[in-house]
Amino acid sequence: MTQQAPFFKADVIQKWKQHDWARSSQPYNVWYAIQRCIAGLSLLLLSPLFLVLFVAVKLNSRGPFIYKQSRPGFKGKTFTAYKIRTMSVGADKDLSRARQVSKDDPMVTGIGKILRDLKIDELPQLFNVLKGEMALVGPRPIAKSLQEELEGKIPGFTRRLNVLPGLTSLGQVCIFDNAGAEHVVDDWSTRFEAELDYLHKHSWRYDIAIIGLTCLFIFKKVARKVPKYVKPLALCIIFVFLAACSERLATRPFNEADTAYEKDIRAYGDRIDPALVEIEPVAIDVEASEFEDQVYRVGSGDALSINVFGEEGLDDLLVQVDGDGFIQLPFLENVNVAGRSLKEIQTVLKAGFAKQFRNPWVVVNMASHKSRPVYLLGQFNNPGVIYLDGPTNLMQAVSLGRGLSEAAYLRGARLWRDGDIAAVDLKALLMEGKAEHNITLRAGDTLVVPSARDNKAFVMGAVVRAGAVPFSNEPMTLLKALTQVGGPVKSAALMSQVRIIRTHSAIEGQLILVNADHILKGKVPDLELMPDDIVYVPDNWIEGWNQFVRAIAPTIQLAGGALQPFIQVKFLKGD
Incomplete structure (x- = not known):
């Protein structure tokens, strides 16, 4: 079981909701109490600002001042998050906006653009902190649909629900502007790395540092609008403080993580784009030859020729073994012969006919082999x-x-x-x-x-039309194959992580990692494909071949059995 810090525990959260702080002397619980006090005091001090914003929002567009949305919180339990409304009423009917709202979205109001840019629209969530549903620092709460989408694309993403969501976070202040809709997964992958660092190293000192960075973050936003001659000095100061983000979000393994942490989130390590091609040869052991009995054993479908010499009507019998392994003979009726050799059948028949005839001479031969x-x-x-x-x-x-x-x-x-x-x-x-x-x-x-003449390659993943690509007299290349399936989905495809399974035979092949971005940019030659190649264009980072095989498992029938030996090597047996 993963060892959790005290403030992760459900009983602490329950105490928090019951305001029963006298029963706990743990420092972090005291820090949570201080946060609630800070939130309450901040709401009082900011009330004049809220009054001004209320008037500005009402004058700018019709609708309520506060926008409410259900979001997953601690342990996935939903709560109502509060924000200052920055969009026209009805904008949330378009579910794609729960994923990403662009700066140029026509539904964003004039005052809303300013509030969103300065993150002021999040200030009402101080009330969520006061209620005990959020903390000042923690993973940002997001829409349920986006949370579910990212859980399926970013390994371990549910771990961010192990703590209370926060008004601000390390990822929030280290990423200055949101990425476009086509880069949402990459954007959140980077944010999640920062959240993982926070989950592992959280403390009240770390929280205070992030709150300080948040203040600098907002100041930097405001600094965009100040005169040019003031900017150099302000930006130099901000750069010094925000330099810590480069270390927090560096693409390095979390080597300092404890055993439980590494076990749960081991997928997040190096994310350096690969060279053009990285090839890993794979093979499995050859099928072992089994001992084969040299004596033929009769089975269903075989035909037998039987002669009982000197006995009228029995000197030339042709019988077939039925589906149950029996033959039908005069006097003996049903005789079970399945799995027996001709010599054994002859002994059985001789013993049977001996009850009718004296010393019968019985000969059994194969008329036809049809059982194997x-x-x-x-x-x-x-x-x-x-x-x-x-x-x-x-x-x-x-x-x-x-x-x-x-x-x-x-x-x-x-x-x-x-x-x-x-x-x-x-x-x-x-x-x-x-x-x-x-x-x-x-x-x-x-x-x-x-x-x-039927050679094909198979292209799957984040492409317009996944399917088989037939070969012709001309060489088939990676880019040509992608073109034949409509190309990659631009908003999702991660071209630097293209995977190829190459089958040389039923027992030998290669696992190939290709940086197709270099090919697209003309930096390196195109990669020639071979028949039966299985190309997968991922839509998020794939940390290992096992994860890749799991990703294509639902469509494995597309490639038939060509993939199966490599599943035996890389999936069933493990990396």
Whole structure:
């Protein structure tokens, strides 16, 4: 269980709501009490300002002075957050504004632009602090829809609900202006890194430092409007104080975090854009050949020839094994032969007929083998069904299919067994002579050899139309493939983190990380794709290959079984 600081505990919050401060002597609880006093005093001192703003808002547009919105707070419990209304009535009907409100939004009122820019519209949340629903410092409360969206795109984002939301935060003062709607996830990823730092290092001293930075932040906002000759001195002072933000938000691992903290939020570490291509080769062990009984065992569908010499009507019988493994014979009726050799069946029949005849001479032979099918699909010269009449390996199966056509694409050949891909490389067997791949086949195996004319790559993720991209006589490149699926979604695609799974065979391949931004900017050549490549354009930072596989799991059917061996390596077995 994660060890939490005292002020995280629910009983402390309950004491806070009941105003029962005499029962607790913990310093942070006292600091919460002081915050509530500060909030109450600030509301009194700011009442003249609120009166002026009330008049300004009312004169500027119709509607209430205070805007109310339900937001997730401590442990996800919703509360009503208060703000000075900065938009025209009805603006919140457009749910996209809960995600991001642009500076040029026509629904933002004239006075609202000033209030939003200076963050003055948040001052009524001092009343939330007074009520015990918020603190002066903590993660900023956001709309429920945005919280849920970011929880799905930023690992560990729910952790910010482990403390009371705040009127200000480190991320609030270290990011001067909000990013555009297309960069909301990146913007909040940076803010969340600062929030994580706060969650780990919180203290009343840290809170006071952030409150001081907030005052400087507002002063810097106001400084934009002061005469030019005053700005250099003011900006130099502010730069010194705000320099701390660069260290807080540096793209470095949180090495000082305790064990529990690292376990919960280990995804947040280095976020340096990769080089053009980073390649990690992967492989899995070859399918082991199983012992195969040299004696053929009869099964359902097989046909048997039975002769009881010297007995009229029994000297030339042709019977078929039914679905339950039985044959029907005169005098004996149903005889179970499934799983038995011809010699064993002969012994059983001789014992049975001995009750009717003296010393019967019984001979049993195979008329046809039909119980152990193997399916040959694709580019065989004679595709179809073959039936095993004894131990049969891959090379023998190819021979029974009369070899492969010129269009056979060996790198894509797959042996399907019990609904999964068997770890066998047909190309290595036939072209490189690697005998370890010449495994013994089982009944029900399916050997598929696709055509090189059907080669495709698969593009998923933040693209306009995810799907398969067919190859032609011209080389297929990453940018060409992205173009064929409509291109990346500009507002979401993270082109510096493109992932590619490259399949060399059922057991070997590569995991490739590509900085496609460098390709788009012409800094480096385009990357040539290979058939069966699976390209994924993420819409948020992916911290590992396991997270990537989870992201594409819902659409894994798009690529069929080509991906499955790598799931066995990187997902089922782990990084």
